[in-house]
Amino acid sequence: MKRKTEKAYTEKEMMTISAARFIKDRDIVFAGTGVSMLAATAAKRIYAPKAVVFFETGGIDPTLDEIPMAVADPRVMSGTCMNSGLIDAFSILGHRKFNTIAFLGAAQIDCYGNLNTTAIGDYHRPTTRFSGSGGACDVASLASGVITFMQHEKRRFVETLDYLTSIGWYQGGDSRQELGFKRGGPLAVVTNLGVMRFDDETRKMYVSAYYPGVIPQDIIDNTGFSIDVSRAFESELPTKDELRILRQEVDPQRLILG
Amino acid sequence: MKRKTEKAYTEKEMMTISAARFIKDRDIVFAGTGVSMLAATAAKRIYAPKAVVFFETGGIDPTLDEIPMAVADPRVMSGTCMNSGLIDAFSILGHRKFNTIAFLGAAQIDCYGNLNTTAIGDYHRPTTRFSGSGGACDVASLASGVITFMQHEKRRFVETLDYLTSIGWYQGGDSRQELGFKRGGPLAVVTNLGVMRFDDETRKMYVSAYYPGVIPQDIIDNTGFSIDVSRAFESELPTKDELRILRQEVDPQRLILG
């Protein structure tokens, strides 16, 4: 298992920054709660000042002086350019004019980035029931790209999902397009061990980067399906600026950073 | 032809009041421009204070201190309870919860109250092209009831429409319901000669009332299809109150009354 070394940053900070680094200027960023909200906010303040953060509830570009605890938090409606509703939010999410990047989380993920946020066990009588899709199924269907946050554990990185809530690369290759989706698909999976990406041909997950203090074998050991590590390199450390902005501006109360 | 006698009221005033008398309290009244706007406003001020006047453009319950010259006139947005748009307006028009009564006008009408506001002659190369449906087709399809204003002339009351823009009782009997409409249909046609209604069984137009100074034969002579006058009676004269409110409150500038 990964070596415990004294680090100048926490796992959550590393995950947040790793994800934030994917955001480019003018991206329209769909954020959920938790780490995804931190990553979206950090990205805008550090690398992509012209990116716009919005929420499925209809809040567009809030000031986020305080971290929302839910996507319906009044902080999501505060200082926005516009407050609308779900129908509007999803018309933006899927709009062909925009590069919409969405952050998601899940209970299970498979090697093609399909996600389960609905149930473990039998759907009708599950051993564990989760919240359900929310907007995740829509995001996975309609956004230009999806970045998923996961705790890297065998029981979460599985061969077969108990329930496919949100479409990824489906069964790999061109199978997503064949379903009828003209765009989108998983960009990356950001975990507590590293960053996974997807092969351009097979659409299968591979290890793109492992965090300092992690070795590729740690990721293999914690993944429930075979995963290619041949393209893996060690992630860059979080910079002083990244950490300062994340800690002082994004979540000073450490409501999510902990 | 109708005898010219000195009257204490004009044809337009008589038409407006005849139509307004159909409106009941709590009706949701869909108004267009011209006489229909006068009738809606008069109805609210005289018989149905709890009726609500709205417009296909989305203006709901404007004060109408001045008569709008079009359904997009800024006067339709002034003092309303809400300013929205067409999608909202039509969601009200067709709403099963409401008794929505709509006023329309047309270039041609047939014996079942179907209307033409599109073209005379060949559709592709008409001798006369009109404005087109606007919201008329939608009103005729979705409202609870339609009252149509017409100049009573043979060329307008025709056996066969050159173009069926707005559905009435279609081909009579149950044919409207068989098309898939659960409600609605023409209530009355108000002309410069009298008020026509539709038989409950055959759905064919008949003369319900003729104005003072008009005789049933005048209506027969000016109708392009055979019309039953056996149920016709002479209309009540406009009352002093009706005329006073219409002239002093509804259209003091006589923009539409002329």
Add this chain to the structure above:
Amino acid sequence: MPDYSEIEDKLMSLPQAIQRFVKNGAQIALSGFTITRNPMAAIYEMIRQGIKDIHLVCHSNGQGLDVLIGAGCVKRVEIAYAGNGRYAPTCFRFKKAIQRGEIQFEDYSNYQMSLRFLAGAQGIPFIPTKSGLGTDILRKEGFPREIRTERKVASKKYEIIHNPFNGENDDVILLPALNPDVMLLHTQYVGEDGTIRIKGLTFADIEQAKAADTVIVTCEEIVSRSFIRQDPDQNSLPAFFVDAIVKIPHGAHPTSCFTFYDYDPMHLNLYKRAAQDDAAFDEYLREWVYGVSSHEEYLEKVGKETLSKIKADKVLGYAPGLDRK
């Protein structure tokens, strides 16, 4: 001097409104989203009146949904998301009820549910989307086949057709419209003329209200006709959509009401602890719902101190610096 003459037939007490308009087995939609603008006062009153066999239709309801399920008022639910954000990643009573097989459920997504309300609002029988193609939301049906003939239950979960305007093979999902029996809407403002104004995000409240047969509105304030009509562009619903109007300050507590009050983290955490244990939850209901006769009495229990802590800054819309851990 307020003039309620225009809405005299709609103004009533909460018990009256629930009694008159909410029947056992009713299909019900709730305003708000997770921890915001849930019609909590109305929900507590439904529980006190013992309304049973409710068929809930939700996109992402949180607190309101969970209390109703926990109190045993709900028979079936069509839903996209049951959670309270950081205060309950999955609503606790919802989770238990499904794991124990106590309620019938059907999963959709937020966009799908919103579109179904939109279709209901526009009076169109169904609405197309591509969202969900290839997922188990389509492959797995939650509702048992035999209830597909019951009132307010769609004859099918969905239908897939080829896009008739596109030559190539292009699948589209058709979703059935929703027309709930009742929509419970909590809002900030109702005018003396009955006009509704929602501040902040409207979620799918407006679509839900237009789709419903009956709309019960609870509000923080009833404002003057001149105030509500001075900027009609801001208003959300005309009076004629509304069947009952009840003034209930803090009617959304412990969820938030933008520009009036924040959510109540203390209460949400208290609820979180209670909801995870059956006995503790029963005790919660006894104390906070059955144990009080009205929302006023409930608010006395919440206490002035807490209410002042969560009081929103009018400009920001929330309570800055509130301890939300």
Add this chain to the structure above:
Amino acid sequence: MPDYSEIEDKLMSLPQAIQRFVKNGAQIALSGFTITRNPMAAIYEMIRQGIKDIHLVCHSNGQGLDVLIGAGCVKRVEIAYAGNGRYAPTCFRFKKAIQRGEIQFEDYSNYQMSLRFLAGAQGIPFIPTKSGLGTDILRKEGFPREIRTERKVASKKYEIIHNPFNGENDDVILLPALNPDVMLLHTQYVGEDGTIRIKGLTFADIEQAKAADTVIVTCEEIVSRSFIRQDPDQNSLPAFFVDAIVKIPHGAHPTSCFTFYDYDPMHLNLYKRAAQDDAAFDEYLREWVYGVSSHEEYLEKVGKETLSKIKADKVLGYAPGLDRK
């Protein structure tokens, strides 16, 4: 001190905006309705630049549509209503063009066209309605079959299917979504951050803007970021939908712009007289469109006196007592 840094890449002159974004043969949607908020300045500039073969998609455009058709810029139109209310029961140049067989046209209703824009805005391929069943809007097709394969022309005018959620025979019309190349939107306010605020009725402007590939906005005022963000509930479109922003006071003249100015009855009557005669209409164009190099010059011709007559009362939104005969 205004700060345009957030919109520097979108702020441009009207000639630049039209040159950059409007190509011959483009499918174009216009803001407003009959005599209100038509993007007249942009339309005049398109005529001056000699844009040809336009495919207009409208619900009820009036003045803007008629001038464009009269100037020979329009090849085909999909439309519900071409009129100016009391000032033109049927738009004159539109009427002549169709009677002379000069343009291709397809009739729909206002609700149908609005729903088609809504479908385009939501990215769904079609949308159902029952409005129009049994009418010649379904029975008679305006566009020649051979153009059905051209870009931006729907492969079919409509499709009828049975409602798959209803056992009994229940026909529903499916209407194809619209996604215009360009939408020309005239509005009251744009914020320094590019946020759009439309005052008064929005018609189908918001759906049209979301449905379009490119949105050109002309506005009466560019207001401060703090003003536009102080009440986000009132705003109509976020900046990222907008491609070009042009400040053009009185940009809708002779049509009205709620709270800024009324329609100009003198000009509409002048137009009415001109539009009924070919030579007089050419003269009108020479004088009011080709004869001026910019909207500023056009407004000088309109004259300060007229502009002050039609100046709107800020509360009423129109010019009370204006002679509108």
